[in-house]
C-alpha cells in the first residue's frame with residue numbers, strides 16, 4: 001500500500017512527484033510485489049493535484065524539470081505491470097484525478113463532499129492530450145468532452161454514475177474493499193493480465209513517449225504566458241480567500 005502524506009493537501013510538487021516515481025520504480029522491480037493500493041494518509045484529501053506554486057513565477061528550467069517529473073509519474077503509473085487500485089478517500093481534482101484514472105480500478109469513499117474530475121478549464125489552463133486520453137479511456141468520448149470543457153468536478157455519487165470511479169463504499173470500509181479487489185485481480189496469472197493491460201494502454205503511452213520533448217516545450221510556452229500566470233495567481237488567491 002502506498003499512502004500519500006504531504007500536508008496540507010498532497011499537492012504534487014516536484015519533490016512529491018520524484019519520490020512517487022522512485023517508489024513506483026522500486027515496487028515495479030520487486031518481483032515479490034504484484035500490486036499496489038494507492039490512498040492518502042490525509043483525511044478528506046486524496047490529492048489536490050499539481051502543486052500550482054511549481055507553475056507560478058518560476059524559471060523555464062524549473063518548468064521543464066517539473067513537467068518532465070509529471071510525465072515520468074504518469075508513464076510509470078499508467079504503464080505499470082502491477083495491479084494498481086486507487087482508494088480515493090477525499091478530494092481528487094486535476095492531477096489527483098489523473099493518478100486515480102491511471103490505476104486499474106477506482107474505489108471512492110461514498111461522501112458527496114468528496115469530488116473528483118479534471119477541472120483544469122476552471123483554472124484557465126488546458127489538460128494535456130495524455131490527461132485527456134486517460135480520461136477518455138475510462139469514461140468515453142462524450143462524457144469526457146463535456147467534463148473537460150466545463151472543468152467539472154463530480155461529487156462521488158455522480159462520479160460513480162459517469163463511470164469515473166468503479167464503486168463507492170463507506171469510508172471506513174475503503175481499504176478493506178481495496179484489498180478484496182486487489183486479491184480478485186491477483187488471482188489471475190500475471191502474464192495474461194499484464195499483456196492485456198499493455199495492449200489496452202500502449203497506444204496512449206507511446207503517444208507521449210514519441211512527443212515527450214514537444215510536450216515539455218508546449219507546457220513551457222503555455223505556462224509562461226502572462227495571461228496564464230495571471231489566471232493561476234488569481235486561482236491561488238481565491239483558494240486563500242475561501243478560507244477567510
Ligand SMILES: CCCCCC/C=C\CC(=O)SCCNC(=O)CCNC(=O)[C@H](O)C(C)(C)COP(=O)(O)OP(=O)(O)OC[C@H]1O[C@@H](n2cnc3c(N)ncnc32)[C@H](O)[C@@H]1OP(=O)(O)O
Nearest residue numbers: 011048049050051052053091093094095126219222239240
Ligand atoms: C499545457 C499544459 C497546461 C498545464 C496542465 C496542468 C495540469 C494539471 C493541473 C493541476 O493539477 S492544477 C491543480 C488543480 N487543483 C485544484 O484545483 C485544487 C485546488 N484546491 C482545492 O480545491 C482545495 O485546496 C482542496 C483540495 C479541496 C482542499 O480544501 P481544504 O479546504 O481542505 O484546503 P485549503 O484551505 O483549500 O488548502 C490548504 C492549503 O493548500 C493550498 N493548496 C491547495 N491546493 C493546492 C495546489 N493544487 N497547489 C498548491 N497549493 C494548494 C491552499 O492554497 C492552502 O494554502 P494556505 O492558504 O494554507 O497557504
